[in-house]
Amino acid sequence: MSLEPSESRKMPSKLPKSNTGIRGLDEITAGGLPSGRPTLVCGSAGSGKTLFSMEFLVHGATKYNEPGVFVAFEEKAEELAVNVASLGFDLNQLQHDGQIRVDHVRIERSEIEETGEYNLDGLFIRLAYAIDSIGAKRVVLDTIESLFSGLTNQAVLRAELRRLFEWLKEKKVTTIITGERGEASLTRQGLEEYVSDCVILLDHRVENKISTRILRIVKYRGSVHGTNEYPFLIDEEGISVLPVTSLQLNHPVSSGRISSGIPALDKMLGGEGFFKASSVLVSGTAGTGKTSIAGSFIDKTCTDGMRAIYFAFEESPHQIVRNMRSINIDLQAHVDSGLLLFSASRPTFNGLEMHLLNIVKLVEKFKPSAIVLDPISNLITVGSNSEVRSLLTRLIDFLQSQQITVMFTALALNDKNSEQTDEGVSSLVDVWILVRDIESNGERNRGLYVMKSRGMKHSNQVREFVITDEGLKLVEVFLGPVGVLTGSARETQQLLEKTSEALRDHAVSRKDREIERKRLVLESKIATLKEEFESLQEELNKSYIEDELKKSIMEDNRKELTRKRDDLL
């Protein structure tokens, strides 16, 4: 993948260009095909040459007010009209309105006898007449090489073709000449010699039984252009070329958050969930609930009123809706309200590039806030590791530029090796959540780890992850004597703790009563002692008063005696 100048930038170019109206092509060519000059579109049978040129004409006539002439050497006008009707082009109406003129040039080898010198003035006159009759600005010659099978004089033909292209340039019509791919050269008859301004190659490549359409601009004189091979799609909207390349890493980032749909997981991710426009990888072994996590995320996104797309590569939409219902997630409601879009396809249905194109096309159309790819592991069946990685890199780049949050789920095949996903994309993503089986006590339980989460403080703990009828829950970490406990071991431990708590409660209340009793005993003892003390005190007081009394009586007596003796004197 080469870095190339941003194609959407307007080029200060002197070369006037005609918009093709084909999605993406005008970006790659920085404005379209060279105006007033011939462009060669070559490719093998079934590569989409006729469709390409027809779109060029129809868009010219309907969008850019440039009527066009289609000179069909191979198909009749009616056949062409039927063929392009599938793209929603009403060729008959356009012809009726004088915007497009289809001229079928039939060359029947068996009817023609050549004697002597001739030229192709007849063709020139027809073309001139057709161009002038509707004031055409665009011309398609499809496929002019048929002339070589109808006429034998090569020398005359080549000279006349050269003259034709010069004449078309003089007429100032933008021309597409289609040519069948040759063995060694771009076209069988070497038309590229005559058309030297712009050459576009359409290819149809089959790898692993899966076909991919590819467009490449081989040459574009006087203009910058994308040089890569661009995959393109032909569907009911015609051709779309989507140049999904690795952009420069300079897209704006958002610090807004988007919830994962599981409150406890949000808490593990710094309390608020993922960053907006980040990429999230949920990997895990089979049956660990990856799809359920994705379902929760989608459900939450839609409940919050944002749009989302679910790309399913394994299950049908109905299957997903049904299965999600079992964990109380109603995705059908979101589908009905138009917020959720399912896109289910088998990985083998398309080549990788086609998948990418499909995703990009849908995303551009639906403009979701979040998308889910479930699972990316299956993509590996249609591409090699490096291809899948390249695809995801470009997808992530694209989504980030569109500010879309993406969640991938991936199957980790080997439990021992679950540190690394098959696709090796864990280094690309911003958040990596690993769901893992924890086997102990004869049962399997799910453990959820946040392996990484760029730019936020995240929990380093293993949480037990339970899928209930009410949705997904993360159980608080439960540390037992032998480490983190999960499942019934956790419940046993919880029960045990409950029992001991009850026992402890009981013990505590018994002790309280004991203390109360002791207190009562003590208090009664204190009362007794107090009374003893009071009686003792009374006793003591009594003898003391008696002594006092005795003393005063004795004093009185002595005084009496003394007085009496004095009286006796």
Add this chain to the structure above:
Amino acid sequence: MEEVKEEVWELRLYVAGKTTRSVAALANLKKYCEEHLKDKYVIEVIDLLIHPQLAEGDQILAIPTLVKKVPEPIRKIIGDLSNEEKVLVGLNIRPAK
């Protein structure tokens, strides 16, 4: 269709202006017709520069082109008609060898 000796050859010669080539073609054609189809032919010369819309009907590409519509089958002979043998075969006057 019965085998009639008196069948008439309807011939159209498409040209584009009076070029030496078209003049030569017409002269050659007239000569062959006088020799082989006396009084049994009609030649119509169409100048596409004057009637360009007529080119589509007979699927004309090359100039000059001689178109034989009747008798069937339709044949087109392109070029200046300088090869008498080929022209006669093309016009069903002489069977192909």
